[in-house]
Amino acid sequence: MAIEHYFILSAILFCIGMTVIITKKNAIVVLMGVELILNAANINFIAVSQLDNIKLGGQFFALFVIVVAAAEAAVGLAIILKIYKYFSTTNLDEINQLKG
Numbered sequence: 096m097a098i099e100h101y102f103i104l105s106a107i108l109f110c111i112g113m114t115v116i117i118t119k120k121n122a123i124v125v126l127m128g129v130e131l132i133l134n135a136a137n138i139n140f141i142a143v144s145q146l147d148n149i150k151l152g153g154q155f156f157a158l159f160v161i162v163v164a165a166a167e168a169a170v171g172l173a174i175i176l177k178i179y180k181y182f183s184t185t186n187l188d189e190i191n192q193l194k195g
Contacts, residue, residue: 101142108135122175122185126168133164 112131119125137157144153175185182190 098142098145101138105135105138105142108132108138120187122178122187123172125187126171126175129171130164130168133160133167136160 108131112128112135115128115131116125119128137160140153140156140160142153144150144156147153178190179185184190
């Protein structure tokens with residue numbers, strides 16, 4: 096499979112993730128859009144590492160991104176749970192104020 100196919104797949108995933116982030120108002124769905132963008136970056140890391148003589152560079156970066164994405168998802172979901180407990184909604188348009 097040519098490397099251009101990986102870049103096309105990555106671009107499609109990135110565009111879908113960006114579209115989800117821009118158009119959706121539910122905080123959990125926005126987090127899923129962020130995860131799609133991070134997966135697009137992982138595909139790019141793996142594809143570019145195939146061009147280099149050092150084959151594990153992209154895999155290490157992708158593994159690091161996966162770990163950061165897991166931490167981001169855990170913290171993001173915890174914040175969303177607190178927001179839901181306080182505002183009784185996860186709609187981002189209805190959460191328009193910060194209170195202490």
